[in-house]
Amino acid sequence: MTAASQHSGSTAQDRTKKSVEEVTRIGFSYERVSTKSQVDGVGLKRQHDAFEPFCQRHGLIPNADPIRDEGLSAFHGTHKSKGALGAFIQARRDDLIPAGSVLVVEEWDRFSRRTTSVSERMLHELWDLDLALGIVSQDSIVTEELYNENIGLSVMLKVLQNESNAESSKKSRRIKNVWQERRDSYLNSGKKFLSLSDAPKWLAIGENDFVPAPLAETIQLIFELAAKQGLSSVQIAEELNRRGLSTATGGTWGNANVCKVLRNDQVMGHKCWGDGIISQGYYPVIVDAKTVELARENVKRRYSAPARGRTTRKNGELGPCRNIFKGLTYCCCGAPMVDTSSHSGKYLDLVCSAQNDGRDCIVKSKQRWKVDEELLLRAFMDRRWERFFKNPGTGPRIRDLQDRLLEQERLAGELRTQAKAAEDNASKAFTQTNADKDLLVFYGELAIKAKKQANAAEDKTKQTRAELEAFQALPDGADMKEQIRIKLEEFLSLPNRADPEVRNKFNQWVQTLGARIIFMNTNPVRVRITLKDLPIDHWWREIRPDVTDKQLLNSIDDVYLYRRGDDCVIDQTIQDLAELRATPQQITEQREKLESSIPVPKRIKSPTFTAEEAGRLSAGARADAVDWAKTA
Template sequence: MNERRKAISYIRLSTEAQLKGHSLARQKKLAEEYCSSQNLELVEELRDVGVSGFSGVHREKGRLGLFFESLRSNSLDHKAVLLVENLDRLSRQDPLTAMLQFAEILKYGIEIHTLFDGQIYTKDKVSSDMGLLMLSVGQMMRAYDESKTKSRRLSAAWEKKRNDRSRILTSKSPSWIKPTRNSEGVVSSFTLIEAQANVVRSIFELTIERNMGSYAITRHLNSNPGRYPKSDKELRSGSNEWSESFVKKVLKSPTVFGQFQPMKMVDGLRIPACDPINDYYPAVISEADFKLAQERIHQRTINGRGRKGKRFPNLFTGLLKCSKCKSSLRYRDRGTGPKATVTLQCSAALQNRKKCNAKAVKYQAFEDLFFSVISDLSLTASLESQTAKDHVRKLELKVVDEKSDLKRLTTKLDLLTDELLDPGLSNSIKTRLRDRLNQLDKQIGQAENAVEAAQAELEKFNYQSNSQISSDLKTKSTERADLDRGSQEAADFRRDMNHTLKKIIDVIYVDNSPSFHIEDIREELYSEDDLSDDFLDWFKANKNERWKYQSAIEFVASEYGFQKHQEFMLKFYIHFKNLELRGVLHDGLFFRIDRETGKDLHRSIGVN
């Protein structure tokens, strides 16, 4: 008994709606009946739904693409038969592209059987039968012409709809917006779903006011499910929890301030069909707030992104650098219980890079020392002043707009420069281009000055508003203490504080590099006269009869003693945005210098 040949059915439906109609059932039935009549074994059904044969997407991303991969990898029986209703199911692209695809299938020995007319195409038959070849080419030309005409009509219809700004172009809308239909069932307007719009507003508020990233925002939303419920659209995902991907999508979507971008397909890619349409959807936030949020995201990218943990333990994230090698300091929480150590460590020293020997700094001691030397500044009350917030937003938006203008001019300059390099340009055109480049160069200089002026105005206000408000930072000591108990309120407060510190501080350089090596002490190259006076005082005050080290120099020769002595050598330098520099010693004494003029502002101020 002869073995039955294997058949593979390929079905393509250009729209999801055809699934609900008769197209799928018809194609399936045709394939089954044909296999029965021709003694073929139907072993597989390849189905592409909602993809266009005109764009070629089915060949790149659909099941047809997998079919070609199987052919080329020799994992498919080359004696198999491919069943299609018509050749236009394989492709509706231009005839040359369609013919190349058609020929590739036949080249591998696969037979193509068309169910509608019962034609059988093989490599040998098409090569020897001119009539069959012309029949296949004719079908491809007809399919292409039909799709091209249909595409042109649809494009014209959409263009007409896009130009009529009084009409709703599509009923699709974000999850926080509900389409309203008229008596005829046509979408006539959109309305906000207030509960969901509140979620969107909160996402942007957390980004702008608290400088929270997508991960922290997602955690905040999921920690308060009663305040941030999900809509029916979002619940379709099967989870009642918010996802980080949703937060990221919202933060990047202009639909939040009402803008809609019509799209069209070109060569299988979705591209803008026209300029964005403003005021298409009801706005949840202002365009100004959207711009500020993008600037926050951009700044986090520059200053260091990533998950900061549920407690936000490192108050100085993005601010600390090693004074010796200029590498960032890493927050390290090692161990648990009473022996747990939380330190700040130069990342280069940790990896033995840059020949940096900076030692670890105890985190809590550093935080306490830092706040003792900036106690003349209030970093909390400005967070509670709405007037200050509004003014800061105004100044921040001014900076964003000036930067946007500078970027636009720079892009234009780059394009003109590329154009000037064209060897085919005449001298007269080159002269005009050079004149335009000179004008743009002047405009860019003015724009750069405008950005600097706007940033200086913002930094000056941030510094003044944070230093003139009388509220004392120590009133927040209870929130800081709550951190050990995992208080969400304390963590949120620390995140706000970090955001505020970045407004008034450029960088904090931490100098904790030893002036000598422990081996030098062990080899007796140094004496007690070379040790810190404060350390010697501490050693004498803490020494007792049980102390196993007889001298301070012997103690420093031990690992623990060397680290203890280094604690008395710690220095750090706070570079404020108003050009003030504060140099701080381990005991809280510090000096203040104007970085621009070098003038002493104040010297040797003690801990309050």
């Protein structure tokens, strides 16, 4: 070994590792202000200007684009749940941000103003993702190793966390007190606080009071359409968009914001204060109480009507469930697949409810499946349930408990370590002569609080472990697969699957399985059978960001369904190729070849189409023929 290759106290491997870390260590500037009014101030510029000098001092490569949250609170955590900070953390989970990167903030309170326990969890979340936190005001980069080794740093962060949270809590209390004074002022003297922040979007401020704004006419129209014409919230939204009327923010209307308006008592002039007291007549009355009541009754009547996919007899009893998999069938756009019949109920189709209601769907062609109940039942029966879940109703629950237990064990261990460190710090402080009294109190309170948190975390871990063990004691996946097969074969062997009671009971049972049938296409028919908490490509990333592509592939069955003659064919060729790691081009070529060979499906009579209904249809056809002959 030459002198040039030697390095005191380190190996070549250590130097290589260090070299890689130095090259890939990137600094990302996180800049935040709590209110929109602060955006035009100097706060964001000051934070931005401090970033590059900090990177130079610590050998970081500064990323050119800042991560910025404007008008999002670190006290309520909206910067993480809705803002760019949360997006940055998710990008790291998706490996879009390199490991070893440093999130740089001007002060601790830019990162968090939440309670100490929540702030600690946020910090540990960064460390778990191989990230570090740079704090410009402290001129330091906080890594997990430094935090554990440097007691002074950990105490300093606790102080910063307490100060930041205390300051925001104080402001929050002041704001609440101000609003209470405004409420008391109105109740005692009738004086209102005129501000658009305290008024619904359909009002403006006049000379001495609130007055209706142009949007008020749209609000009145919403209640008129619901009360007088009996339209649903979806139909109201469509009508508003057809007329070119926009929301308060200039967007299009949808089911959610129409429902929100219909539920809002402010249209009747009511003001609900923070403590629950309601002041009637505080705002101008936009819609009278009678119209509001009628509109809400019509909406409620629609929601309480029998669900789609079922029919009712004249006496109101629940009729046969036409779609035997009702509650499990979805279009790949996320909307439920609902049933619609033709030829007086002789044939049944499943259609995308979004397309049916005129809403957007990611599938450009018409999602309409000519229902072949036996084919879908056999496909459902033959799935690889043993790898899907432990037990039909508990598979998703077991995974949730396992994830929760791992997190709780990690948190309990961290809290126990922190409690031990706090106790050691307190013991050392009490043995020192001329120790600062306030510091002794702080260390003592910190040790007691840390111990309580650690005990509470361990109790939660024990509860979760006991619950998990109880679920794991249930029958395994192979047993459940056999039970599903037996249940479906029994149903298929019934001489009359149209019996209303039998169909409704079967549908109730199948909904307990925790499964989902997703129609990726209906021409030809391609479905994914999966679990409710592992939906399809563009959903599951948002719902379960922790699930990898491989885990997803292991939790779905992607099949083509068709008939050759009287034989039911369930073709899983494409998924098998994906699991064998075929190239995208190979998969595309095989898919095109398969789809071109699938025959056009024939119409299958709906099992709920009884002989009695067939007789009525035949009689109706004969009557139509007689009427036509007379006319001719």
